[in-house]
Amino acid sequence: MATANTDDTQASGGDRFIYLTAGLAALNGLLFGFDTGIISGAFLYINNTFTMSPLVEGIVISGAMAGAAFGAATGGKLADQIGRRRLILLGAVVFFIGSLTMAIAPTVLVLVVGRLIDGVAIGFASIVGPLYISEIAPPKIRGALTSLNQLMVTLGILISYFVNYAFADTGDWRLMLGTGMIPAVILALGMLKMPESPRWLYEHDQPDAARAVLKRTRESDIDAEMDEIKKTVDKQSGNGLSDLFESWLRPALIVGLGLAVFQQITGINAVIYYAPTILESTGFGSSTSIFATVGIGVINVVMTIVAIALIDRVGRRRLLLVGVGGMVVTPGVLGAVFYLPGFGGILGWVATGSLMLFVAFFAIGLGPVFWLLISEIYPLSVRGSAMGTVTVANWGANLLVSLAFPVLTANLGKPSTFWLFGICSLLAFVFAYRMVPETKGRSLEAIEADLRDNVSDSVGATGTESVPSRE
Ligand code: BGC
Numbered sequence: 364m365a366t367a368n369t370d371d372t373q374a375s376g377g378d379r380f381i382y383l384t385a386g387l388a389a390l391n392g393l394l395f396g397f398d399t400g401i402i403s404g405a406f407l408y409i410n411n412t413f414t415m416s417p418l419v420e421g422i423v424i425s426g427a428m429a430g431a432a433f434g435a436a437t438g439g440k441l442a443d444q445i446g447r448r449r450l451i452l453l454g455a456v457v458f459f460i461g462s463l464t465m466a467i468a469p470t471v472l473v474l475v476v477g478r479l480i481d482g483v484a485i486g487f488a489s490i491v492g493p494l495y496i497s498e499i500a501p502p503k504i505r506g507a508l509t510s511l512n513q514l515m516v517t518l519g520i521l522i523s524y525f526v527n528y529a530f531a532d533t534g535d536w537r538l539m540l541g542t543g544m545i546p547a548v549i550l551a552l553g554m555l556k557m558p559e560s561p562r563w564l565y566e567h568d569q570p571d572a573a574r575a576v577l578k579r580t581r582e583s584d585i586d587a588e589m590d591e592i593k594k595t596v597d598k599q600s601g602n603g604l605s606d607l608f609e610s611w612l613r614p615a616l617i618v619g620l621g622l623a624v625f626q627q628i629t630g631i632n633a634v635i636y637y638a639p640t641i642l643e644s645t646g647f648g649s650s651t652s653i654f655a656t657v658g659i660g661v662i663n664v665v666m667t668i669v670a671i672a673l674i675d676r677v678g679r680r681r682l683l684l685v686g687v688g689g690m691v692v693t694p695g696v697l698g699a700v701f702y703l704p705g706f707g708g709i710l711g712w713v714a715t716g717s718l719m720l721f722v723a724f725f726a727i728g729l730g731p732v733f734w735l736l737i738s739e740i741y742p743l744s745v746r747g748s749a750m751g752t753v754t755v756a757n758w759g760a761n762l763l764v765s766l767a768f769p770v771l772t773a774n775l776g777k778p779s780t781f782w783l784f785g786i787c788s789l790l791a792f793v794f795a796y797r798m799v800p801e802t803k804g805r806s807l808e809a810i811e812a813d814l815r816d817n818v819s820d821s822v823g824a825t826g827t828e829s830v831p832s833r834e
Pocket residue numbers: 513516517520626631632635663729730731734761
């Protein structure tokens with residue numbers, strides 16, 4: 364991560380505090396990943412305790428995503444109103460209550476309630492983690508620091524695979540789900556000592572506090588940054604959701620919504636949630652499938668680290684295009700494998716390899732770049748609400764794909780389902796190529812100023828200085 368910043372003063376000694384702050388806030392990502400990943404393992408054993416109708420089963424599994432959509436819808440506005448830091452604290456408390464409720468649930472109804480509460484916290488976390496980090500980070504390393512959140516999402520998913528595995532013998536689903544309380548407590552206690560976002564403070568008439576936070580988190584001169592924040596806040600007019608639909612903001616909204624939906628309909632969670640099932644159908648036994656699934660989780664983490672090392676150097680746009688490009692090809696290969704006879708042996712491994720490559724390409728592109736860009740491209744006055752809006756779309760699409768995947772594979776078959784994902788990736792590539800701006804190294808205020816100056820010459824225009832600019 365520090366290697367992303369070789370030419371500047373900003374990664375030196377005093378910046379340890381910014382790494383600590385960002386690392387702690389990124390626990391939001393860990394909870395997001397862990398709590399979405401843990402249910403697949405726990406579910407196998409919940410069935411032994413409670414009798415559930417298929418509908419209730421569906422709600423237990425996907426309830427967190429519905430809760431997350433609600434959390435994202437309300438969390439954005441809340442982040443603008445009560446502040447980023449307080450929302451993180453609130454989210455940690457909600458995570459704790461949700462995990463505790465699930466762990467001690469005496470009835471299936473209580474379990475569902477716990478899952479919904481947990482979902483709301485996941486929704487809060489998915490917005491406020493990247494939002495807080497991007498606002499507190501120095502521009503030169505903002506990409507790497509904000510993407511720490513996505514790294515923690517992938518780590519949370521991986522840890523959930525291990526916890527599932529560790530408790531598999533005893534089948535103690537209450538402990539599996541209750542484990543989520545631990546990072547929630549660490550997050551809450553840690554955030555008590557962390558500062559509010561300087562940008563939010565300035566906007567809420569606390570310029571001295573804003574300056575103090577910048578001083579604490581920057582080695583370099585903070586006057587220029589303070590000036591930029593001041594200018595941006597002075598230019599603001601309203602502060603309502605309606606501002607989101609003003610013409611100068613439309614391109615940024617389209618970019619956010621488009622990436623939100625493409626991040627999901629290109630199929631990542633079909634792999635994350637259903638990997639063992641997919642692998643078993645290529646001829647592997649269950650233990651090999653579970654082993655290969657852990658491999659997929661590891662690749663997701665490792666390639667996110669690669670993305671973090673590159674994102675402030677090669678830029679968001681290039682990583683995104685390479686990543687999405689790879690996601691066009693790999694499902695094609697995977698789909699073809701299912702057509703070949705005799706899956707065992709080498710073909711099973713070709714399938715595993717293409718699943719791993721698919722996840723690797725997601726992890727360097729759509730995974731981190733989506734969350735990073737939506738924390739960068741919206742103006743301060745509506746940043747929380749805008750992120751909330753696009754994040755709701757992300758969770759909605761996530762829910763849709765998770766519910767549709769089993770239905771699609773049953774009706775169209777696995778090859779066509781994966782080819783469908785490949786086609787979605789192709790559309791995502793065209794979209795990213797035409798619409799997505801480069802924000803590397805620029806201050807959030809400069810990105811906002813460019814957006815305002817380009818009312819007609821919007822983000823989507825080609826071959827112009829249209830901004831935030833492309834490289
Ligand atoms: C996505 C999640 C996904 C995860 C996988 C996140 O960026 O929003 O839906 O499960 O990445 O690493």
